[in-house]
Amino acid sequence: MIVMDGLSKHFGPVRAVDGLTLAVDKGEVLGFLGPNGAGKTTTMRMLAGFLEPSGGRAAICGFDVATDSIAAKRRLGYLPEGAPLYGDMTCAAFLAFVAEIRGYRGAARRQRLAEIVDTVALGEVLERPIDTLSKGYKRRVGLAQAMLHDPPVLILDEPTDGLDPNQKHHVRELIRGMGKEKAIIVSTHILEEVESVCTRAVVIAQGRIAADGTAESLLARLPRHNAVRLVVPAGAADAAAMVLGEVASPQAVERLPAADGLVTFYVLAHEGAAPLAAVAHGLHAHSIEVDSLGVERGRLDDVFRALTAQEETAPEGASPEGASPEGAGSGHA
Amino acid sequence: MRSVAAIAKRELVAYFATPVAYVFIIIFLAVSAALTFYVGGFFERRQAALDTFFTFHPWLFLFLIPAVGMRLWAEERKTGTIELLTTMPVTTTAAVIGKFLAAWAFIAAALALTAPMWLTVNVLGEPDNGVILASYVGSLLMAGAFLAITSCMSALTRNQVVAFILGATVCFLFTMSGVELVLETVRAIAPAALVDAVASLSFLSHFSTITKGVIDLRDLVFFVSMIVFWLFATTIVVNARKGL
Ligand SMILES: Nc1ncnc2c1ncn2[C@@H]1O[C@H](COP(=O)(O)OP(=O)(O)OP(=O)(O)O)[C@@H](O)[C@H]1O
Ligand SMILES: [Mg+2]
Numbered sequence: 001m002i003v004m005d006g007l008s009k010h011f012g013p014v015r016a017v018d019g020l021t022l023a024v025d026k027g028e029v030l031g032f033l034g035p036n037g038a039g040k041t042t043t044m045r046m047l048a049g050f051l052e053p054s055g056g057r058a059a060i061c062g063f064d065v066a067t068d069s070i071a072a073k074r075r076l077g078y079l080p081e082g083a084p085l086y087g088d089m090t091c092a093a094f095l096a097f098v099a100e101i102r103g104y105r106g107a108a109r110r111q112r113l114a115e116i117v118d119t120v121a122l123g124e125v126l127e128r129p130i131d132t133l134s135k136g137y138k139r140r141v142g143l144a145q146a147m148l149h150d151p152p153v154l155i156l157d158e159p160t161d162g163l164d165p166n167q168k169h170h171v172r173e174l175i176r177g178m179g180k181e182k183a184i185i186v187s188t189h190i191l192e193e194v195e196s197v198c199t200r201a202v203v204i205a206q207g208r209i210a211a212d213g214t215a216e217s218l219l220a221r222l223p224r225h226n227a228v229r230l231v232v233p234a235g236a237a238d239a240a241a242m243v244l245g246e247v248a249s250p251q252a253v254e255r256l257p258a259a260d261g262l263v264t265f266y267v268l269a270h271e272g273a274a275p276l277a278a279v280a281h282g283l284h285a286h287s288i289e290v291d292s293l294g295v296e297r298g299r300l301d302d303v304f305r306a307l308t309a310q311e312e313t314a315p316e317g318a319s320p321e322g323a324s325p326e327g328a329g330s331g332h333a
Numbered sequence: 334m335r336s337v338a339a340i341a342k343r344e345l346v347a348y349f350a351t352p353v354a355y356v357f358i359i360i361f362l363a364v365s366a367a368l369t370f371y372v373g374g375f376f377e378r379r380q381a382a383l384d385t386f387f388t389f390h391p392w393l394f395l396f397l398i399p400a401v402g403m404r405l406w407a408e409e410r411k412t413g414t415i416e417l418l419t420t421m422p423v424t425t426t427a428a429v430i431g432k433f434l435a436a437w438a439f440i441a442a443a444l445a446l447t448a449p450m451w452l453t454v455n456v457l458g459e460p461d462n463g464v465i466l467a468s469y470v471g472s473l474l475m476a477g478a479f480l481a482i483t484s485c486m487s488a489l490t491r492n493q494v495v496a497f498i499l500g501a502t503v504c505f506l507f508t509m510s511g512v513e514l515v516l517e518t519v520r521a522i523a524p525a526a527l528v529d530a531v532a533s534l535s536f537l538s539h540f541s542t543i544t545k546g547v548i549d550l551r552d553l554v555f556f557v558s559m560i561v562f563w564l565f566a567t568t569i570v571v572n573a574r575k576g577l
Contacts (some may be wrong), residue, residue, distance in 0.1 A: 043577065048421050049419070050575065050576055070424065073420060073421060079417040082413060084414045084417055089346070097339060097342075097343045100339040101336055101422070102421075103421070145417070328436055
């Protein structure tokens with residue numbers, strides 16, 4: 001339902017978005033990730049018809065955003081970055097205005113407004129001028145505005161920015177719930193959000209796609225993804241190393257230097273599966289004392305850093321060693 | 334169009350949400366009365382007519398209309414709400430017209446509040462009410478032309494003060510182009526055709542024919558086409574600069 005084909009935007013010499021090709025279907029919630037200045041907002045602005053693409057094309061529900069913009073905008077709910085709102089209006093007046101623009105009249109309008117106020121929990125601030133609301137409430141008004149006409153496509157630029165943990169959870173539930181019958185793009189810097197709401201994640205860096213896949217498939221890029229993490233007291237380390245040598249190939253076993261009297265081992269996954277049972281069985285058979293044992297999933301933050309760290313520092317003309325060693329290099333030790 | 338009405342309504346409410354609107358109306362009424370009675374010598378002339386009142390309108394509008402119109406687009410750009418407005422399913426033309434109509438209606442309301450003057454002259458004597466009505470129509474049209482210019486200047490910047498200065502400057506040029514002093518200067522350096530062209534663009538000359546009670550279609554067409562032209566220019570500027 002959202003199609004981008006070679007979409008580009010140049011600001012003078014700056015290539016903010018550089019040939020993005022991407023399609024988002026109904027039922028997908030796409031998490032749009034990337035470092036500051038990667039081009040997320042610029043891409044979303046082009047999809048929403050606020051910026052004209054410098055090259056390529058984009059369509060919402062089959063309507064080209066440049067040539068058929070009104071039809072495209074009708075089918076789109078858009079939360080701009082920073083959720084700008086008419087601050088001198090009250091929430092109620094503002095939402096009534098949006099409903100009118102979106103073609104709701106009379107009783108249907110009242111009913112829809114009541115529904116949306118309920119959905120984003122705005123009831124208690126309805127009669128207050130938007131300027132006097134806290135940041136989180138303003139964001140909720142922005143969300144209400146975007147979802148008011150129940151559009152098949154939603155584009156939300158950092159929707160949970162500024163919300164308290166309860167509201168974050170609530171908004172994520174909301175997005176996940178709507179995701180079943182809509183196509184949604186959500187940009188975010190909170191990577192746990194991707195795992196909890198998105199069916200798919202796209203990482204962009206310098207206007208280009210750096211990775212595209214489910215949160216799980218991005219995590220699989222980490223060398224230590226699904227590795228077994230074993231911590232034993234330093235005294236049992238050598239015995240443990242021997243056991244691990246029996247259940248896994250020598251290249252798959254990493255031994256970290258002792259710290260605080262404990263030694264940590266990683267047994268890397270074999271064909272994606274964690275050799276947890278084999279390790280546990282071996283340790284048990286040799287009665288080795290274990291401090292902790294578990295499967296390492298890795299964190300999306302690490303994937304994100306690995307994917308974007310070099311690219312981020314490159315334009316500043318940084319020397320090669322400036323490219324964050326702990327990011328790209330993690331796991332290769 | 335419903336979206337034009339929705340936008341105009343929102344805008345009009347926004348005007349009255351701040352004290353600026355009331356201050357504007359009071360200044361307009363006070364200054365126009367003061368100019369008429371003191372500078373224009375309304376009583377000394379012992380005539381039941383409002384021509385002195387209308388004579389000052391171009392000069393008054395020169396500052397007051399840019400003050401009303403400066404926020405039209407500059408504020409939307411400053412607060413970022415232009416992103417909200419231009420990503421809703423409304424054409425830029427509808428948004429430009431809606432905003433213009435709201436500001437124009439506001440000015441019309443201010444103008445309507447000068448009605449006591451009209452009543453006064455009717456009490457004092459027997460004025461030519463046809464002339465007065467024509468003058469009101471001419472004044473409103475001229476205000477619309479000033480406002481359309483300001484709307485376009487407001488779309489050029491995110492700074493309301495800059496919008497005001499640009500608006501007042503362009504409005505000033507269009508007013509002054511009819512003053513004999515300016516025409517003399519132009520005559521000295523340019524061919525007659527250009528002098529005529531400059532003079533024909535003057536708000537002053539078109540307005541003064543109307544206030545004499547001569548409703549010439551050409552004067553009406555002039556102001557209406559000024560409004561249309563500058564609103565069209567606003568649309569182009571908004572589209573070209575909204576993302577910058
Ligand atoms: N109006 C503009 N004029 C010039 N350059 C711009 C403009 N808007 C964006 N850019 C540039 O385009 C690039 C992409 O910006 P964009 O706002 O899309 O990043 P982003 O991915 O949304 O970042 P963030 O995570 O900080 O929100 C940046 O280098 C930015 O400076
Ligand atoms: Mg952004």
